[in-house]
Amino acid sequence: MFITSVELREIRLPLVHPFETSFGRTTERRIILVRVIDKNGQEGWGECTAGEGPFYCEEWTESAWSTLKTFLAQRVLKKEIENAASVWELMQPVRGNRMAKAAIETACWDLDAKQLGLPLWQHLGGERREIPCGVSIGIQNTPQDLLEKIARELAAGYQRIKIKIKPGWDAEIVELVRKTFPDIQLMVDANSAYTLFDVALFRELDQFRLMMIEQPLAHDDIVNHSELQKQIKTAVCLDESIRSSADAAHALAIGACRVINVKLGRVGGHAQAKKVEEVCRAGNIPVWCGGMLESGIGRAHNIAMATLSGFTLPGDVSASSRYWEEDIIDPPVSVSANGTIIAPDQPGIGFDIALSRIEAHAVRKEIVN
Numbered sequence: 438m439f440i441t442s443v444e445l446r447e448i449r450l451p452l453v454h455p456f457e458t459s460f461g462r463t464t465e466r467r468i469i470l471v472r473v474i475d476k477n478g479q480e481g482w483g484e485c486t487a488g489e490g491p492f493y494c495e496e497w498t499e500s501a502w503s504t505l506k507t508f509l510a511q512r513v514l515k516k517e518i519e520n521a522a523s524v525w526e527l528m529q530p531v532r533g534n535r536m537a538k539a540a541i542e543t544a545c546w547d548l549d550a551k552q553l554g555l556p557l558w559q560h561l562g563g564e565r566r567e568i569p570c571g572v573s574i575g576i577q578n579t580p581q582d583l584l585e586k587i588a589r590e591l592a593a594g595y596q597r598i599k600i601k602i603k604p605g606w607d608a609e610i611v612e613l614v615r616k617t618f619p620d621i622q623l624m625v626d627a628n629s630a631y632t633l634f635d636v637a638l639f640r641e642l643d644q645f646r647l648m649m650i651e652q653p654l655a656h657d658d659i660v661n662h663s664e665l666q667k668q669i670k671t672a673v674c675l676d677e678s679i680r681s682s683a684d685a686a687h688a689l690a691i692g693a694c695r696v697i698n699v700k701l702g703r704v705g706g707h708a709q710a711k712k713v714e715e716v717c718r719a720g721n722i723p724v725w726c727g728g729m730l731e732s733g734i735g736r737a738h739n740i741a742m743a744t745l746s747g748f749t750l751p752g753d754v755s756a757s758s759r760y761w762e763e764d765i766i767d768p769p770v771s772v773s774a775n776g777t778i779i780a781p782d783q784p785g786i787g788f789d790i791a792l793s794r795i796e797a798h799a800v801r802k803e804i805v806n
């Protein structure tokens with residue numbers, strides 16, 4: 438491919454329901470969309486999953502915008518690029534900033550797949566067209582609200598429920614949910630809200646048959662997670678801590694987790710996500726696809742990634758309607774009554790881009806060429 442222009446757009450999309458984690462509450466997303474255009478006029482789309490503030494990780498919408506515009510776009514422009522798998526290397530002089538990099542890298546994968554006339558999931562080497570889906574449910578105003586929300590998601594068919602926890606919204610809540618729904622696949626995500634001083638709490642959670650506890654300790658820690666994993670029965674799952682396949686290898690080597698959540702933005706795009714998946718598959722560690730409240734474009738990339746063979750557990754990939762009044766792709770992502778999504782068979786991400794809707798939500802646009 439030979440990219441002649443990189444377009445950046447920031448769209449603002451209000452969430453249908455606010456989403457609350459241990460690090461804050463989101464009501465409206467500020468999402469950067471990247472469109473790469475090839476000399477033959479074909480295009481690819483990617484999404485930057487950075488949040489509205491530097492709370493999940495260091496990147497946020499504003500920093501990602503500057504990094505994309507000032508440093509990253511140029512690195513892929515006006516040169517012969519062998520394939521999407523080589524785009525990461527072109528951006529390597531820039532350290533970190535993986536979410537910004539992933540926005541460009543994933544757009545190049547969409548373009549590459551379209552040029553080959555292949556659905557992206559096949560181009561990535563996916564082996565399962567139907568992916569199992571779960572939901573991530575934020576901290577609610579009352580325990581009753583949470584129970585009602587869980588009941589609705591189960592009725593919609595979702596295969597597993599993940600609830601967010603934080604100090605003050607943890608053991609009692611998990612006990613209530615487990616008593617109310619004795620047989621569901623249930624897990625919790627702490628988003629780094631605890632320390633090793635909280636081992637007693639995690640031991641208490643052991644009795645509730647959780648599938649896993651996601652990112653209990655610091656966002657940049659691996660060593661203390663291995664200490665915690667030794668002291669509890671429930672599987673630890675790492676999210677924030679795994680930013681590369683090297684991180685995954687280190688975590689596996691010291692037994693810091695028994696599951697890994699893979700996010701395209703957090704690791705820097707499809708090529709890096711595939712490497713994480715390979716390390717985990719070789720180490721017999723199941724992975725699943727995490728979510729970052731994506732619009733349809735990021736969601737479509739997640740669906741493609743989740744078809745890789747190591748993604749054996751239900752991911753946080755769910756229907757567009759759980760997030761948006763109206764998504765920016767056609768058709769919106771929908772989930773079957775058994776809680777699965779079927780990867781589309783059209784070339785690239787396989788969904789149509791609703792450009793007029795994107796323009797209607799756009800608050801700024803920059804063309805780098």
Ligand code: OSB
Pocket residue numbers: 458493572573626628676727728729730731753
């Ligand atoms: O930790 O997985 C997380 C959303 C924003 C930031 C971090 C996380 C999440 C989610 C939401 O859990 C998953 C989704 O439904 O997109």
Ligand code: MG
Pocket residue numbers: 626628651652676677698727
């Ligand atoms: Mg998480």
